[in-house]
Amino acid sequence: MNYGLIGHTGQMGKAIQEVMTDSRLVYTRDENGRNLIKRPEVIIDFSNRSALSETIKDCREFKCGLVIGTTALTEADFELLHKLAEEVPVVQSYNFSPGINLLKLILRQFSPYMKNWDVEIVEKHHNRKKDAPSGTAIMLQKELGREAKIHSLREGGIPGDHSIIFANDGEVLELSHRAISRKVFAIGAKEAANFVLKKEKGFFSYEEVIL
Amino acid sequence: MNYGLIGHTGQMGKAIQEVMTDSRLVYTRDENGRNLIKRPEVIIDFSNRSALSETIKDCREFKCGLVIGTTALTEADFELLHKLAEEVPVVQSYNFSPGINLLKLILRQFSPYMKNWDVEIVEKHHNRKKDAPSGTAIMLQKELGREAKIHSLREGGIPGDHSIIFANDGEVLELSHRAISRKVFAIGAKEAANFVLKKEKGFFSYEEVIL
Amino acid sequence: MNYGLIGHTGQMGKAIQEVMTDSRLVYTRDENGRNLIKRPEVIIDFSNRSALSETIKDCREFKCGLVIGTTALTEADFELLHKLAEEVPVVQSYNFSPGINLLKLILRQFSPYMKNWDVEIVEKHHNRKKDAPSGTAIMLQKELGREAKIHSLREGGIPGDHSIIFANDGEVLELSHRAISRKVFAIGAKEAANFVLKKEKGFFSYEEVIL
Amino acid sequence: MNYGLIGHTGQMGKAIQEVMTDSRLVYTRDENGRNLIKRPEVIIDFSNRSALSETIKDCREFKCGLVIGTTALTEADFELLHKLAEEVPVVQSYNFSPGINLLKLILRQFSPYMKNWDVEIVEKHHNRKKDAPSGTAIMLQKELGREAKIHSLREGGIPGDHSIIFANDGEVLELSHRAISRKVFAIGAKEAANFVLKKEKGFFSYEEVIL
Structure with a gap:
């Protein structure tokens, strides 16, 4: 091209x-x-x-x-x-991360089946990032269709990790994305x-x- | 009954x-x-x-x-x-866990969009489990519609962890399930x-x- | 005996x-x-x-x-x-968890070598736990000999997870403990x-x- | 120079x-x-x-x-x-990473206290890496002073992850290192x-x- x-x-x-x-x-x-x-x-x-x-x-x-x-x-x-x-x-x-966009679609479609599970979000970024929570974390939370606490870690040179953690009494389902680089x-x-x-x-x- | x-x-x-x-x-x-x-x-x-x-x-x-x-x-x-x-x-x-079955459905629907990502599976169970890989890992692998190496850890009293790890050159998408108890x-x-x-x-x- | x-x-x-x-x-x-x-x-x-x-x-x-x-x-x-x-x-x-006590000792001895790394703590417990952060997280933080943000997740039936996450510009070192059961x-x-x-x-x- | x-x-x-x-x-x-x-x-x-x-x-x-x-x-x-x-x-x-070398020292000193725990190693690297297990995984295993199965994942562009997973009947202690970039x-x-x-x-x- x-x-x-x-x-x-x-x-x-x-x-x-x-x-x-x-x-x-x-x-x-x-x-x-x-x-x-x-x-x-x-x-x-x-x-x-x-x-x-x-x-x-x-x-x-x-x-x-x-x-x-x-x-x-x-x-x-x-x-x-x-x-x-x-x-x-x-x-x-x-x-434009393919993985984050897939995660969005997975949440949009499957979080309704986990309505009676608890859910929270953990995101990690480098310590030069000024905003918290990350725009991506907010975007993912919106797909859940309900409140979810977002925990923001700011450490070292981490390019960007996002985890959505669902749990009920007997099990944990965690969907995680990690950017390797730009x-x-x-x-x-x-x-x-x-x-x-x-x-x-x-x-x-x-x-x-x-x- | x-x-x-x-x-x-x-x-x-x-x-x-x-x-x-x-x-x-x-x-x-x-x-x-x-x-x-x-x-x-x-x-x-x-x-x-x-x-x-x-x-x-x-x-x-x-x-x-x-x-x-x-x-x-x-x-x-x-x-x-x-x-x-x-x-x-x-x-x-x-x-027979709801979470594992949701994971199955997520893989069935979304793994086709990750055809050019690499994918491998890691599963962990207690050290008394005799079969490896676990039946669940095999079941999840089938939903991928392609080969995927399965790594089986047998340690202590772990009730059952399963992770499907997709990666391309720039990112990692990990879908993990963990049983809290039998x-x-x-x-x-x-x-x-x-x-x-x-x-x-x-x-x-x-x-x-x-x- | x-x-x-x-x-x-x-x-x-x-x-x-x-x-x-x-x-x-x-x-x-x-x-x-x-x-x-x-x-x-x-x-x-x-x-x-x-x-x-x-x-x-x-x-x-x-x-x-x-x-x-x-x-x-x-x-x-x-x-x-x-x-x-x-x-x-x-x-x-x-x-009386052997693992938590070992983690304490590891932190006491090795966190001085990571003084210029960032560090934060994530702990997860079942949703019936009333206190946050957990007593164990506070105990682990004390071993670091410096401030560290503690993020407390309360979800489903999680018996107790504790992670201490160190990071510098090029790497992440994470020490994690997970209780399987009582x-x-x-x-x-x-x-x-x-x-x-x-x-x-x-x-x-x-x-x-x-x- | x-x-x-x-x-x-x-x-x-x-x-x-x-x-x-x-x-x-x-x-x-x-x-x-x-x-x-x-x-x-x-x-x-x-x-x-x-x-x-x-x-x-x-x-x-x-x-x-x-x-x-x-x-x-x-x-x-x-x-x-x-x-x-x-x-x-x-x-x-x-x-040659500081974090891996700290991990080595932690294992050298603390794995003797976990002699009756099970232990296995998981390492992940990019799919262009030819050797498996990684030299680092072998080096870490040596510090354990005993056999430990090493699981090698080769996916996408992962710079290098190493996890040593100890478990007994009641708990899991995981020590993990992740390189952010080469x-x-x-x-x-x-x-x-x-x-x-x-x-x-x-x-x-x-x-x-x-x-």
């Missing part, structure tokens, strides 16, 4: 290039300018929202799909993305890019990519 | 009697012989496969249903049980016995009991 | 008898009276403090050692026990009884038994 | 170069040949045992110390390394290289480096 990458020199940008081994990076853009070798079939943007409007323009120019992992988007940003999705395929998510989100971005190639247009969540 | 119990002096046999509080034990059989007070409506057998053929004979004699939790059954054993199920209701499972299986056996009373005949898994 | 047991019909009393397989129960005492078959070499008392003064009298009468696991002892109780210890060996502890304390009591047989007199903690 | 690196294009080789920021890489050797800019003061070899005899020759030629992290060494390999250590300083370990070993190699510079000759373990 010929792809474009916004913010190719950042940490996520580098991680994405590392996993896009069968593909060719034909377009980049960052604060130092744009570099176009060839028309990209899809643009991947995990940079930040200040880059968004330019990215949308690019997608229109190249008539190419978009994989957008930028966080902290506003209502207005979403409107622009939905508008773009009328012309090209757009995959948007705040979390690479996990790059792998998710790659899968989303492959998904985009098969679509005409439309706005998709990352769940639709993995299902 | 009037019920029969094979191996009533074993640890599982005792645990079953403890939870069958509203019922009457009217028939027992073990290596020291049989003791019949009254015709049982259902026979519960969690002993071992050497007892199976005699148990099947008993069910025919009493025209009663069977809850069979014996592990390490052979193809031939299953044939005999299916034959019996043409006459009376039979509930067979290698694991009681969880006894409760499951009781529920299966109640289920049997409502059926004419047929071969059922424990999933059908809980869903 | 010939041993005496105070509160032999309670749950702990039954658990102790189950593990004292090579020994003979020759003396019992509870609210229904005393039953003496033969002079005990050691008395085990995990009942409650109202029984203590009578137990101390028994030890003097039989000139036998004492294993005392009763909780919520007062200063005055300790004085009586120390007095008794001038005549016979006495082992006293609020926690039996763990009975095993500890048995080991303490064996220890008592080898001593002339003196007041001992459970740590001294395992070292 | 001027250092040599065997296998500089491999993943560990790259990680070592990343942390050796104040030092100069003056000698490399791999299957494509050797490249000598200047005499190295120390050679670091984390490649594989087929490279060992050539590495030993290099150390003799350059009269320089050796940091050797190659796993799966044979008795004969150790003999050669001890011979070399009569001339130059050699630091050998199957694992970097932890590279930092350890750097520390060992600095240690080597201060020594005349002799055979050292990584423990001696950190204590």
Whole structure:
């Protein structure tokens, strides 16, 4: 695949290039300018929202799909993305980890069968993370459809662990996810890019990519 | 309910009697012989496969249903049980816990989305358990729809832990079940016995009991 | 060994008898009276403090050692026990789990080497437990010699899990203990009884038994 | 420091170069040949045992110390390394992480108190790792002073997990280490290289480096 990458020199940008081994990076853009070798079939943007409007323009120019992992988007940003999705395929998510998205779906479907079990959540992240609980923990809790205490540990360089622990009187069922490295989100971005190639247009969540 | 119990002096046999509080034990059989007070409506057998053929004979004699939790059954054993199920209701499972059965359903539905993840299974049981891997581990592996190495630990008094560990280059998704005590299986056996009373005949898994 | 047991019909009393397989129960005492078959070499008392003064009298009468696991002892109780210890060996502890006591010793000796690691504690207990954090978690935290956040989960029938999680930028070291059943304390009591047989007199903690 | 690196294009080789920021890489050797800019003061070899005899020759030629992290060494390999250590300083370990080395010391000191507990080891690594069990698992097992089954999982991109699981009838004590990234070993190699510079000759373990 010929792809474009916004913010190719950042940490996520580098991680994405590392996993896009069968593909060719034909377009980049960052604060130092744009570099176009060839028309990209899809643009991947995990940079930040200040880059968004330019990215949308690019997608229109190249008539190419978009994989957008930028966080902290506003209502207005979403409107622009939905508008773009009328012309090209757009995959948007705040979390491109395939495992976390599978966990979400498992909880959505199976936690109703464990209504009379107790449930709590434990999440662990590196000690430089400022927010607690993590956005992912909150997202997973929502899928439970009920209250669940979240315990947040902040230690060392842990990239990100999330455990949902169900228990009744006789047994414990624990569903755990652990990020090994930033690479996990790059792998998710790659899968989303492959998904985009098969679509005409439309706005998709990352769940639709993995299902 | 009037019920029969094979191996009533074993640890599982005792645990079953403890939870069958509203019922009457009217028939027992073990290596020291049989003791019949009254015709049982259902026979519960969690002993071992050497007892199976005699148990099947008993069910025919009493025209009663069977809850069979014996592990390490052979193809031939299953044939005999299916034959019996043409006459009376039979509930067979290698694991009568609700959590393990939910785990089975999660794997059945979600492992197809993790086809290109690696997967292995770790199970831990007390050191008196003779078979390895556990029947439950084999059952869970079958739901994966592909090969998966099973690692069996036999230590101390562990009632029964099962973990299915999926990993790709960037993340680990682990689904773990832990039995707190043997009681969880006894409760499951009781529920299966109640289920049997409502059926004419047929071969059922424990999933059908809980869903 | 010939041993005496105070509160032999309670749950702990039954658990102790189950593990004292090579020994003979020759003396019992509870609210229904005393039953003496033969002079005990050691008395085990995990009942409650109202029984203590009578137990101390028994030890003097039989000139036998004492294993005392009763909780919520007062200063005055300790004085009586120390007095008794001038005549016979006495082992006293609020926690007779060998594993928890080993964990304590590991933390005491090795946490100084991890001064610049982060550390937090996670403990899980059944939902009927009223106090949080658990007394054991507080005891373990004290061995760290510094502050450590304790996260308390209260779910289902979990008998008692304690994890001390150390992490630096490149690695995680986790020390975890899990009680399988009440039996763990009975095993500890048995080991303490064996220890008592080898001593002339003196007041001992459970740590001294395992070292 | 001027250092040599065997296998500089491999993943560990790259990680070592990343942390050796104040030092100069003056000698490399791999299957494509050797490249000598200047005499190295120390050679670091984390490649594989087929490279060992050539590495030993290099150390003799350059009269320089050796940091050797190659796993799966044979008795004969150790003999050669001890011979070399009569001339130059050699630091050998199957694992250069501080946490693993603390775990070693904990096991050395405390496993004698758990002689009548069962014990098994579980280790998990990425699916590109060729040897099983890991050198680290073997090293940890040796500290137990008795047989212990080692279970080796090879999945995804797991940098390296090691768990020693002790259990008796009533409890489980689990000591677990998890490498967050390969970097932890590279930092350890750097520390060992600095240690080597201060020594005349002799055979050292990584423990001696950190204590």
